[in-house]
Amino acid sequence: MPNHYQLLLRPLVDGVMSRFMGWVGGTHTMRPRGRPRLRFTPEQQGKEACPLVCPRTGTRQNAAALRKPMYGDTGSTLHMKGPKKMSNQQINDALNGQIASEFASWYSYLAMSAWCSQEQLAGCAGWLRAQAQEEYTHAMKIYEFLLDRDVEVKLSPLDAPRQTFGSIVEIFECALQQEQENTKRIDDLFSMAMEQKAFASLVELQWFVTEQVEEEKTARTNLARIKMIADDPAAVLDFDNALGQRSLPMDTSPQ
Ligand SMILES: [Fe+2]
Ligand SMILES: [Fe+2]
Numbered sequence: 426m427p428n429h430y431q432l433l434l435r436p437l438v439d440g441v442m443s444r445f446m447g448w449v450g451g452t453h454t455m456r457p458r459g460r461p462r463l464r465f466t467p468e469q470q471g472k473e474a475c476p477l478v479c480p481r482t483g484t485r486q487n488a489a490a491l492r493k494p495m496y497g498d499t500g501s502t503l504h505m506k507g508p509k510k511m512s513n514q515q516i517n518d519a520l521n522g523q524i525a526s527e528f529a530s531w532y533s534y535l536a537m538s539a540w541c542s543q544e545q546l547a548g549c550a551g552w553l554r555a556q557a558q559e560e561y562t563h564a565m566k567i568y569e570f571l572l573d574r575d576v577e578v579k580l581s582p583l584d585a586p587r588q589t590f591g592s593i594v595e596i597f598e599c600a601l602q603q604e605q606e607n608t609k610r611i612d613d614l615f616s617m618a619m620e621q622k623a624f625a626s627l628v629e630l631q632w633f634v635t636e637q638v639e640e641e642k643t644a645r646t647n648l649a650r651i652k653m654i655a656d657d658p659a660a661v662l663d664f665d666n667a668l669g670q671r672s673l674p675m676d677t678s679p680q
Contacts, residue, residue: 513621515617516618516621516623516626519613519614519617520567520576520614520626521578521579522581523610523614524568524571524578524580524581525581525583526607526610527560527561527563527564527607528583529583529586530563530603530607531557531560531561532557532583532585532586533557533587533599534554534556534600534603536587537553537599537600538554538557539588540590540596541553541593544593546593546661547669548665548667548668548670549668549669551668551669552668552669553596555672555673556600563633566629566632567629570625570626574625587599593651593655593661594651597644597648597651598648600647601641601647601648603644604637604640604644605641608637611630611637612634614626615630615631618630647668650664
């Protein structure tokens with residue numbers, strides 16, 4: 426019988442290879458204290474059945490029977506259970522939920538834009554419409570990510586957004602609150618992805634974590650400025666002109 430074999434292994438579960446190598450090392454190089462030393466009898470050397478003799482008790486036992494079951498070993502067949510498989514279903518469902526949240530933000534900014542248009546604040550309307558477009562791209566970023574990973578995309582119905590506002594200040598208060606709520610959702614998603622070791626989702630969500638810092642900063646700045654000048658119509662018009670400099674990230678005008 427040859428004393429060397431070549432064994433090709435292809436792990437199906439992450440982490441199982443390191444556990445297997447740990448088992449090989451442990452069973453071939455370590456002899457735990459307190460366990461009787463086992464040896465082959467001369468006539469058993471090279472025989473396939475390999476019953477072992479305990480020098481202390483003299484009893485003959487099969488190696489598989491002596492060995493403490495490991496990794497779900499069920500006798501003659503080594504069946505290795507991998508590390509507890511974490512289901513990614515939870516994070517995938519949450520990412521689908523985030524698509525709905527981003528579309529809800531898109532819808533909400535669109536409603537704010539419409540309100541500003543009706544109030545003759547064209548600059549604010551344009552800025553908010555561009556913001557709505559950004560939210561649309563956020564939703565589509567997750568949508569594409571799920572499809573790329575062969576995960577089912579589940580689109581939810583959208584609730585009607587808030588459409589009545591008392592003033593332009595309320596618009597920017599609403600915008601800041603919306604961004605803060607979205608930051609919380611992204612943080613929760615990131616935390617869930619970490620717990621589930623969903624590494625691809627973590628990398629994808631990293632972009633959103635960074636984006637939310639910028640989104641909140643812009644919303645805070647806009648609110649602070651409009652609050653300062655809210656009682657001065659001329660200053661509000663200047664503010665409106667300044668926001669109107671922003672261009673749409675993509676042209677969605679009717680052709
Ligand atoms: Fe967003
Ligand atoms: Fe946003």
